[in-house]
Amino acid sequence: MDESIPPTGPGNLRDYREAYGAFNWASLNEEFDWSRGGPYNVAAEAVDRHARERPEKAAIHSVRANGEVHSLTFRELSGLSSQFADGLLKMGLARGDRVFVYLDRRSELFVSVIGIVKMGGIACPLFSALGPEAVKDRLADGRPAAIVTSPYLFERISSVLKDLSPGPKVICVGGRAEGAMPFEDVLASGSPDMIAVDMRPDEPYIIHYTSGSTGKPKGVVLPHRAMLQQLSGAKYVADLRDGDIFWCTADPGWVTGTSMGIFGPWYLGTTIISFEGRFDARSWYSLIDRFKVTVWFTAPTALRMLMKAGDEVVKEFDLGSLRHVCSAGEPLNPHVVRWGMEVLDRRIHDNWWQTETGAPCISNFQCMTVKPGSMGKAVPGVVAAVVDENGMELPTGKEGFLALRPGWPSMMTGIWGNVTKYREYFYVPGWYASGDQAYKDEEGYIWFLGRADDVIKTSGERLGPFEVESALIEHPSVAESAVVGKPDDLRGEIVKAFIVLRPGNTPSDRLKEDITNFVRVRLAYYAYPREIEFVDALPKTRSGKIMRRVLKAKEGGHDTGDLSMLED
């Protein structure tokens, strides 16, 4: 069955093939009239240039959990972030220092990140839902000179901070904390005219810890030159245009939340929305309606939760402002793409990247036909291939390692404090190995199979969990599923599915049988789940990704590994 969804319009990228063939990073550099090889600072490019060119344009509408809105123009943001940058310098911080930002999504988070980068520091935003153990690991690893936090979060980690000597200086937003400098005092001590420190393109501006899906999170170091690819991502993947209102739902504690949530759109001078509250279908839809969001960047888990909330809820809102919708971070099931067409009347554009890649590397573009279930094609300027362990490209349709040719602008420059780990990414000769498995079809579309560790070996066949999960969620009773290999004497592994039912369904053997029969006809003979277990929820990382290794460890009776990132 051909389910391809044709393009609705050309988009900023007019013709994929032509753009891919003609593209080179040097001319993009020219086009945007940047430093031309000299030093620069991404904070100045994201904010200060607009403070000169469009000072009164809103940079951000920051929506508090209670619905109050705090908006900042580019002029205001430029002044505040300069004050903060200068204040940090006056506190004795210096270029290259790490500063952690452990805050809820409020405007001070954005001011802090821009300010830190402006003074030549390395920002390290941490999702405020992280628990004390997770923060402790990162503090020990990143050894920040300062941490920006709020009273309740300070309390959560105060015992952790006491164990560190010398501990970081603490800056407190929205109230007092013992031994901490109030955020306003840091601002008051700095000048709004402070000029961003010039940085070399290869110097770091941010460290992001990975999600911890496969093990202990790694501190990925991204350089200033990443802006080139984040800019092209904002322009071509998110398809941002003048006048857009952009909402990226990812927390700035994750790479999506800064590369596409802050820096990418701000390089283009786009107004962004940020929402402090947690996920809730009504609040989310109402935000799109209230701010007339035109471009929306979200993730499969969120979309599945919206689906689970039911299609009646969406009818309460006017989502007509939406022009372009993107999803990244996890495989996007074809069923979710279909739901997008039916309920939102919009194509959802899947794109693939990693903390380590710093920006989108594979994407569906507005000008392309969308094949539901495929991540799309390599973005112009990036070479993506499916290779074997010797680095040989595999023929069309053949499954192998998803690899990138090193040298794309937003490529990480290191894993913080761990050179060995960094080198491991380059064990396939000539390539950066992503750790994911995929195949390419005859038209060059790339299809995700699973993480290398999640691939199931059953009855002599190799099977990615994604296609089984995608088939399962097409069953009307299934909301979410995670599929793993369970050790089996006869078959090596058998396919086991963990299933969360949609509201109103009761677990039963009959339902198991019904689901099995439903997917059996949709999958290869060896791929249907021989075992099904109903669960209330799936183990997920704090960034909302299914942690299959936890389920797998449980089935295999071995250790679950680092669990600091497990959502409660």
Ligand code: ATP
């Ligand atoms: P860790 O590296 O700590 O195990 P993680 O890999 O989940 O965690 P991230 O860097 O946040 O950390 O996520 C990148 C991974 O997310 C990719 O390697 C891939 O497995 C998955 N991913 C991202 N986007 C997509 C997508 N569009 N389709 C399928 N998988 C995706």
Ligand code: MG
């Ligand atoms: Mg990873």
